[in-house]
Amino acid sequence: MNRTFFAALTLTLVLGLSLPAWAGSLKINGSTTVLPIAQKVAEAYMKENPAVSISISGGGSSNGLKALIDGNTDIADASRFIKDKEIELAVDNGRYPVPFAIAYDSIVPIVHPSNKVNDLSIEQLRDIYMGKITNWKDVGGDDRPIVVISRDSSSGTFETWAEKVMHKERVFAGAQMTPSAGAADQAVAKNKYAIAYNGIGYLNKAVKGLAVNGVQGSKETTLNGQYPISRPLFMFTNGWPSGETADFIRYVLHPAHGQKAVAATGYVPLY
């Protein structure tokens, strides 16, 4: 009795330990902006294909592409297109990076619904976040100080904001840095004179999304390129993908699977 039990246990253990060795495995590395998408899609993918194990790390776009160039990852997530230098390096190493646009990251400035301001230009937004414009009356609102709320400087949302709005200028030290999209949303919903920004997927009735340069951020204006604070997100593979990598990329691009996860994480799906 006891012996059979131990035999069974040993067998299970041996099988369990050796399983990952002959099942598919996939390594994903790169941008923290793409990380939530990759995580969500990978979870769903692994649920449908229990034999596949996917490991994901988010070390930034440059790290991800470097890992791809060095052959240390199957897929590199990037919130920017690959640079000429990186392509040269890759080709020298005998690799050929292939980009797949998987989603758009569109960021909308948000204010309290009672705020009179509806539209700000990129320059006005930059001045507000640099601490140069400090009163709502300077941009057509009430005579009240602006409470500036930003996302933490290590988030992907901040990165997009820094690139598309700040243009290398620093967010001034008086800005309140919130750790999550939910916290930014909450802070604006509760504060009549606050401004923050969030991914388009986080817009809700408790806050008002502002138009930027006269264009209201939406899925349509993102996809037709009119909305200024948006950028495509990529997954790079080494050469045209095959095997497990191809299956995964197909899954990411699938309207009912990966693209659903894109929408659920607050980004704009491709279609």
Place this chain on the structure above:
Amino acid sequence: MNKRFLKEKLIRAGFFVTALVSVLVLGMIMVFLFSQGLPIFDQVSVGRFIFGTQWYPTAEPPDFGILPLIAASVAVTAVSSLIAIPLGVTTAVYLAEIASPRMRGFFKPVVEMLAALPSVVIGFFGMVVFAPFLLEQLDLLTGLNLLNASIMLAFMSVPTICSISEDAIYSVPAELKEASLALGATHWQTIYRVIVPAALSGISTAVILGMSRAMGETMVVLMVAGGASLIPGSLFDPVRPMPASIAAEMAEAPFHSEHYYALFAIGVVLFLFTFLFNICADYIAGRHKQVGAATL
């Protein structure tokens, strides 16, 4: 005989090993903390790190000055202590000296329940209930500020301060109290002239442990302190204490990057602060140890 002796020895060794585990764990954590924190000083000098006023870890080029974060931690701890010490100590005096056994049986578990509240719950309360309240009542710019964080932290350190002080007051020898009363002192005079001074070392330890709890607390300050890396000028400024910065940024700082090392170095600074608090507590407890009624 021999067997008994061996058993005794084994039991001793067993207890020694369990005691050693916590020492070893502390040692290993310290080694890790320092080994991950010190490399930042190859990039930035210690002086510029501690006294720099610009915290822009992901800018190009980055700035690693943590003075605003240190100032925020110190300010939050100080203000919360101002609230928590009177509250905690007077509650302790009430519980140990004044309350009837029935009241004591009711109040003590309630105060201890406060300690059992998860910090994220207190943080959530501060963010969703107390911040909008502050905003409206005081007509502030933001409800997520130094004052809010300090009040929430005070909630968390009151139970620590109260229960340790209460133990100290409770263990003041009865003959001291009886002698004082026999000499004609009123109950109040006995409390503030005899009992509290006799329990002072225990109360100081309680206060310092409470402060070190407030300084190291992370979730509350992450949620309600506001997060602006400014040196606070008023009670209503948003601040960014050290633990909040570490918690908010660590997840996304690339492994072994300058930012990563800088966050560990903040951890080292934080550790030194709480270490100092604990040394003080130990010193006071040791120096003013109540050994008997005669030592007063």
